[in-house]
Amino acid sequence: HKGIENFDTVYTDEILNRIFDLVIKKKVREKSVKELIVEIFIGIGKVIREYNGDIYNVFGDDFNIFEFLQKRSTVREYKEWLNGVINDTCDYIKDIKISRPKSIVAEVVDYIEQYYCNDLTLKTLANMFYFNPLYLGQIFKKETGESFNDFLARVRIENAIRLLKKTDMKVYEIAEKVGFKGIQYYYKIFKRVTGSTPTAFRDNN
Structure with a gap:
């Protein structure tokens, strides 16, 4: 196999x-x-x-x-x-x-956008779609312009931004809800994507 x-x-x-x-x-x-x-x-x-x-x-x-x-x-x-x-x-x-690499990448993208809050890894999705992880990672970056991890992080941050704007949830609650396991990593990725911390972003918006 x-x-x-x-x-x-x-x-x-x-x-x-x-x-x-x-x-x-x-x-x-x-x-x-x-x-x-x-x-x-x-x-x-x-x-x-x-x-x-x-x-x-x-x-x-x-x-x-x-x-x-x-x-x-x-x-x-x-x-x-x-x-x-x-x-x-x-x-x-x-x-x-x-x-069929384009259709598979589209399926993976759809899955990430729907289940970004779950514990997702390239390996688990590769197994789910019956692909070699290395090969899936290569065609994913080729089609999206981003690595799997960068794409997943961006989707999570975009949803965190939505929750920061529309809810009164605490910052750590939002981090957990969108799939980040550690608050420090969440802050790091949030600042990398937005140039701001979650708290500062909420205060300014």
Whole structure:
């Protein structure tokens, strides 16, 4: 799963080598090996569906895993087939990601603007949208012009400003309400964004 999402075929090859080395070493029965292949096949299909992809774009329209296994009988054949399928899946997922980065960034932006008060991190949102955190961070900055953390901080400060203007909530209450865990960090970010402290901003507005 991890290797496919990150297009890391070196990692997936290493995992397969470990699996099949163990299969050979333990002299696993052919029936059990085939059951393992089916489990891996199901796992690959799950990853593809998570990206709203079509498994038949990788395996072909008429593919049937059970019919396929009836025609194969050696560990080498299974391993070579899985290597090819996983490499094809990596390429397919990569194509999906490349074709939809703008829509994903828009979804992430919408999510931040709606749930900015929650404990959000790039990693949690990357997991939520089935993206590698590093890759999501890169396309997020490319599309918005801001890093994930800077964007999140700005959204929180904008909402803090709204509450400072329209409510009598205390400064620390507003900090907590918009998602800041520490009051000192809130003051630091607020001043960086507005050039003023929250208290001074309220007094002047």
